[in-house]
Amino acid sequence: MYDAIVIGARCSGASTALLLARQGHRVLVVDRASFPSDVISTHFLWPHGMSYLNRWGLLGEVLAVTPAHTTVEVVNDGISLTGSVPVELLREYFRDLHGDDSGVVQSYASVRRRVLDQILIDAATGAGAEVRTGFTVRELIVEDGQVVGIRGRTADGEPVEERARIVIGADGRNSFVARTLALPKYDERPRCTFAYWSYWSGFDLGPAQLHRRGRLACAVVPTNFDQNMVLVWGPSEWSREFRADVPGNYQKALDFVSPELGEMVRAKGTREERIYGTLDQSAFLRPLHGPGWVLVGDAESAKDQCTAIGMTHAFRDAELVSAALDRWLRGDVSIDEAMTAYGDRRRSQNAAAYHDYVCTLAEMRPYRHDELQLFVALRGNQQETDRFIATHADVAPVSEFFQASNLFLLNDAAKESSADHAVFADFAETSRSYQQNMFA
Amino acid sequence: MTPPGDDTVTIDLDQREDGELIGIILAAARRGDFETMARTASEVSEMTRNWVTHIPWDDLASLDGADDELARVVEELTGMWEPAHLRNPVDPDEEYALDKNAYDFYRPAGRNLLTRTEDFYDWVQARRRTETWQYSRVLEAAPDSVAQITNDLGRRARGINFNSQDYLSFNTHPGIREAAAKAMHDYGPHSAGSPMVLGNTRISDDLEAALGDLVGLEHVTLFPTGWAAGFGAVVGLVRQSDHILIDRLAHSCLQQGARAATRNVVRYEHLNVEAVRRHLTEIRATDTRNGILVVTDGLFSVDADWPDLVTLQRVCREHDATLLVDVAHDLGSMGPGGTGVLGMQGLLGEVDIVMGAFSKTFCSNGGFVASRSPALKQYVKMFGGSHFFSNALSPVQTAVVREAARIIRSAEGDALRARLFTAIHALRDELTGRGLTCMGEPSPIVPLLIGNEKLARTANRLLFDRGVLAFMVEFPVTPTGSSRFRLQVQAGHRPEEAREAARIIEGALADSRAYLSSAFGSAPR
Numbered sequence: 016m017y018d019a020i021v022i023g024a025r026c027s028g029a030s031t032a033l034l035l036a037r038q039g040h041r042v043l044v045v046d047r048a049s050f051p052s053d054v055i056s057t058h059f060l061w062p063h064g065m066s067y068l069n070r071w072g073l074l075g076e077v078l079a080v081t082p083a084h085t086t087v088e089v090v091n092d093g094i095s096l097t098g099s100v101p102v103e104l105l106r107e108y109f110r111d112l113h114g115d116d117s118g119v120v121q122s123y124a125s126v127r128r129r130v131l132d133q134i135l136i137d138a139a140t141g142a143g144a145e146v147r148t149g150f151t152v153r154e155l156i157v158e159d160g161q162v163v164g165i166r167g168r169t170a171d172g173e174p175v176e177e178r179a180r181i182v183i184g185a186d187g188r189n190s191f192v193a194r195t196l197a198l199p200k201y202d203e204r205p206r207c208t209f210a211y212w213s214y215w216s217g218f219d220l221g222p223a224q225l226h227r228r229g230r231l232a233c234a235v236v237p238t239n240f241d242q243n244m245v246l247v248w249g250p251s252e253w254s255r256e257f258r259a260d261v262p263g264n265y266q267k268a269l270d271f272v273s274p275e276l277g278e279m280v281r282a283k284g285t286r287e288e289r290i291y292g293t294l295d296q297s298a299f300l301r302p303l304h305g306p307g308w309v310l311v312g313d314a315e316s317a318k319d320q321c322t323a324i325g326m327t328h329a330f331r332d333a334e335l336v337s338a339a340l341d342r343w344l345r346g347d348v349s350i351d352e353a354m355t356a357y358g359d360r361r362r363s364q365n366a367a368a369y370h371d372y373v374c375t376l377a378e379m380r381p382y383r384h385d386e387l388q389l390f391v392a393l394r395g396n397q398q399e400t401d402r403f404i405a406t407h408a409d410v411a412p413v414s415e416f417f418q419a420s421n422l423f424l425l426n427d428a429a430k431e432s433s434a435d436h437a438v439f440a441d442f443a444e445t446s447r448s449y450q451q452n453m454f455a
Numbered sequence: 456m457t458p459p460g461d462d463t464v465t466i467d468l469d470q471r472e473d474g475e476l477i478g479i480i481l482a483a484a485r486r487g488d489f490e491t492m493a494r495t496a497s498e499v500s501e502m503t504r505n506w507v508t509h510i511p512w513d514d515l516a517s518l519d520g521a522d523d524e525l526a527r528v529v530e531e532l533t534g535m536w537e538p539a540h541l542r543n544p545v546d547p548d549e550e551y552a553l554d555k556n557a558y559d560f561y562r563p564a565g566r567n568l569l570t571r572t573e574d575f576y577d578w579v580q581a582r583r584r585t586e587t588w589q590y591s592r593v594l595e596a597a598p599d600s601v602a603q604i605t606n607d608l609g610r611r612a613r614g615i616n617f618n619s620q621d622y623l624s625f626n627t628h629p630g631i632r633e634a635a636a637k638a639m640h641d642y643g644p645h646s647a648g649s650p651m652v653l654g655n656t657r658i659s660d661d662l663e664a665a666l667g668d669l670v671g672l673e674h675v676t677l678f679p680t681g682w683a684a685g686f687g688a689v690v691g692l693v694r695q696s697d698h699i700l701i702d703r704l705a706h707s708c709l710q711q712g713a714r715a716a717t718r719n720v721v722r723y724e725h726l727n728v729e730a731v732r733r734h735l736t737e738i739r740a741t742d743t744r745n746g747i748l749v750v751t752d753g754l755f756s757v758d759a760d761w762p763d764l765v766t767l768q769r770v771c772r773e774h775d776a777t778l779l780v781d782v783a784h785d786l787g788s789m790g791p792g793g794t795g796v797l798g799m800q801g802l803l804g805e806v807d808i809v810m811g812a813f814s815k816t817f818c819s820n821g822g823f824v825a826s827r828s829p830a831l832k833q834y835v836k837m838f839g840g841s842h843f844f845s846n847a848l849s850p851v852q853t854a855v856v857r858e859a860a861r862i863i864r865s866a867e868g869d870a871l872r873a874r875l876f877t878a879i880h881a882l883r884d885e886l887t888g889r890g891l892t893c894m895g896e897p898s899p900i901v902p903l904l905i906g907n908e909k910l911a912r913t914a915n916r917l918l919f920d921r922g923v924l925a926f927m928v929e930f931p932v933t934p935t936g937s938s939r940f941r942l943q944v945q946a947g948h949r950p951e952e953a954r955e956a957a958r959i960i961e962g963a964l965a966d967s968r969a970y971l972s973s974a975f976g977s978a979p980r
């Protein structure tokens with residue numbers, strides 16, 4: 016009999032197991048995959064994601080093999096902003112959400128999952144959690160409406176049954192736990208992006224670059240093995256046509272969004288792996304908990320990749336749920352109180368506002384005039400640029416940036432005008448042309 | 456993409472893209488070719504296999520004969536490759552109406568000022584068509600605790616009225632109506648002109664004195680609206696090189712006044728007096744020459760809370776800064792003898808500058824600015840723009856406000872406030888008892904927190920037909936993602952009416968949540 020069984024041993028699962036084991040609880044964590052291995056993800060960690068790793072003492076290991084930076088360049092229709100997430104906002108984030116702001120770091124990194132998830136698993140093992148990989152859960156044991164354990168198969172096909180006081184579903188977007196319990200989906204937002212990416216060697220651009228033009232975007236981020244993760248994305252309405260020629264359209268999208276990056280990749284780059292891709296990233300939430308079970312990570316809230324936040328959210332969930340469960344397992348609070356504490360933070364106003372923010376961005380509509388004007392107004396205003404980046408990354412609440420008096424002030428303080436930026440020259444015509452599916 | 460049916464194995468096996476492979480698997484499934492399915496599955500990248508965990512990648516061959524399972528796998532794989540929304544379109548109007556907010560239209564494109572407003576108008580029309588546009592409803596008769604209204608599609612409704620700012624229910628008070636009628640008879644409807652010329656009457660002088668008495672600051676100037684008073688006071692007093700520290704939730708007239716007056720504006724965290732102290736110290740460390748105006752509301756109009764004015768005023772004095780407090784909502788409606796938040800904190804006569812509006816408790820239009828300084832009064836009259844260059848309050852308005860001020864100070868005023876607070880407590884208790892979140896403190900404004908705009912808009916649509924008139928506030932009045940219903944209570948509300956309204960609101964919210972299938976609650980973080 017374990018205190019907790021965690022299904023899924025990646026960003027949300029291994030971390031939850033690690034934290035619970037460190038708190039002294041008996042934990043079993045299982046995953047059907049073998050490790051080290053990858054999972055679909057472009058694996059960018061914002062500074063709060065890195066800060067979680069640092070709080071858990073794992074950042075050194077990651078940084079030993081992964082390049083990290085603090086400033087990021089964001090270019091929207093040629094309007095460039097460079098900034099970083101401010102330490103003060105990071106501290107505020109951790110204080111508000113977790114009640115302490117230790118271990119904050121300002122850097123970000125792109126960590127291959129085969130690297131990161133292995134580090135997490137090793138740490139969980141080191142903390143005393145029992146880790147079984149190559150173990151597929153095939154059944155939940157339910158007694159009197161309460162989940163009390165799992166049945167599954169080891170890699171050699173051996174059937175196994177285990178029991179615990181709580182079963183934690185950390186089993187991703189297509190969660191087995193959620194499917195087995197027939198959990199509904201809430202707050203669904205079907206519009207999303209398609210994303211295609213691969214790994215390239217042969218150039219080093221330093222900090223990450225995120226570019227957007229019309230309805231398409233691309234990112235180049237240095238990652239492990241001296242490679243760059245090069246990603247393009249666009250509205251899923253265009254995905255069918257994009258798929259007709261993946262390598263050709265991948266390059267075409269790069270060339271369109273940033274001719275310089277397109278040229279860099281073509282002239283200097285060597286592709287080291289196949290091109291990976293996914294089309295369906297529609298967003299949804301699931302119920303968070305019920306008798307004998309609780310969900311974390313993508314299993315409880317899946318969303319589009321366009322703000323690169325899922326792994327950081329998985330870490331957040333791990334801290335929140337382990338803190339809540341620890342109090343219950345120690346007998347300080349009832350399970351209901353513990354789960355309410357977790358639920359309040361995960362289904363808050365700020366969380367709703369960010370969910371809307373990501374989902375709206377994921378529609379990949381061309382930026383409107385006012386949005387581009389806002390980017391112009393931010394140029395030269397470092398403090399607010401940084402706050403905008405922090406808001407985009409879900410460090411600072413959407414409501415604090417997108418507030419009338421703040422936006423007025425930003426406009427008033429603008430140092431540049433639209434006259435300085437080419438996209439405004441014939442804006443109406445340009446935005447009409449952006450509506451055309453360039454892969455059709 | 457490889458055409459469906461092509462399952463030739465190429466040499467760069469490991470380079471084939473997953474979409475192509477899944478296309479092959481689906482085509483093979485249609486042919487019942489399980490061997491190809493299984494062989495192709497083994498080529499699918501580890502990334503995808505570890506993500507799409509509900510497909511039995513290693514066991515596709517065993518689907519032979521398992522019709523249900525095969526159908527499920529085909530459906531799931533198709534779903535991954537043909538995103539659902541491309542197959543099931545939604546009502547575009549409703550999606551557009553619910554997913555946007557006014558900020559999305561804040562900077563329109565183009566040089567033609569007339570045509571570039573059209574994008575916004577399209578959105579307004581979508582909100583109207585879906586009956587989620589909460590603005591511009593009109594009254595069909597004098598409102599009291601119940602009102603009859605028409606929405607801007609011409610649909611009528613009758614409901615318990617939480618949209619009037621008439622906190623002491625003066626609109627139907629015989630004394631108030633009589634004062635209006637008498638002024639009408641004595642002076643006619645017109646104020647002759649600007650108060651700087653001949654716009655004021657004797658009633659105006661009496662009113663200034665009565666207000667001075669109420670707030671303990673004897674030098675009072677009248678303005679045609681509360682908005683004009685706030686804007687005028689700020690732009691009249693502050694030079695470009697001065698500084699303004701303003702609570703980030705202070706009323707729009709003060710925010711816009713601050714913008715118009717100087718670029719040196721700091722919007723401090725709501726109610727945070729320590730933040731004010733910090734900013735003042737910082738400013739004074741480098742600037743000892745210029746003025747600093749600190750600006751706050753008394754009772755905040757969408758949050759129903761108020762600052763610690765005692766400390767705030769002391770901190771201002773310590774740094775040679777001047778405090779301006781807007782008591783539009785609390786003066787008359789709460790506090791000992793109707794003295795509002797100032798009276799509650801023992802600050803009558805102690806605050807540097809006080810402004811207010813007659814548009815709430817005083818049952819009229821208009822506003823005022825008060826201080827202990829005759830010089831400040833003359834200065835604001837001359838340089839505040841909105842006093843000098845706008846017609847004075849009409850005699851009828853002035854008379855109504857004067858009579859309202861009299862009642863507010865009387866025993867009847869105390870009785871009305873007691874009734875008002877009975878209704879406030881009934882409403883708040885019933886809402887809270889039903890698990891909803893009332894923000895702020897008991898006061899005539901009861902903000903019911905919703906959070907998500909879509910939920911608020913949908914609930915608002917339902918409430919219209921269910922007999923409660925509640926104003927939904929969203930961006931730009933509140934920050935993005937923290938919409939709410941602002942319920943304004945009146946002395947005329949019977950406690951049972953308030954409780955009934957709370958029950959109806961809870962029902963509408965529950966139904967909206969179900970309609971949107973939303974899991975979000977309204978806790979802040």
Ligand SMILES: Cc1cc2nc3c(=O)[nH]c(=O)nc-3n(C[C@H](O)[C@H](O)[C@H](O)COP(=O)(O)OP(=O)(O)OC[C@H]3O[C@@H](n4cnc5c(N)ncnc54)[C@H](O)[C@@H]3O)c2cc1C
Pocket residue numbers: 022023024025026027028045046047048054055056057058059060150151152153185186187188190191210293296311312313314319320323324325326327328329505506508
């Ligand atoms: C295209 C794309 C790009 C992305 N890019 C980023 C990014 O740049 N940055 C970022 O932060 N996030 C990104 N994300 C999101 C991020 O990858 C996810 O949020 C994150 O992987 C979620 O972690 P998790 O631990 O909850 O689930 P997962 O990483 O999906 O792990 C779930 C685990 O559960 C196991 N499992 C499932 N069922 C069973 C079972 N029955 N028995 C045993 N084990 C089981 C699986 O084998 C798997 O290992 C991206 C997502 C996509 C789709």
Ligand SMILES: Cc1ncc(COP(=O)(O)O)c(C=O)c1O
Pocket residue numbers: 680681682683685706708752756781783784812813814820821822
């Ligand atoms: C706090 C506050 N100040 C000023 C005003 C403006 O008053 P008026 O409506 O009289 O212009 C209002 C009303 O909207 C208010 O709520």
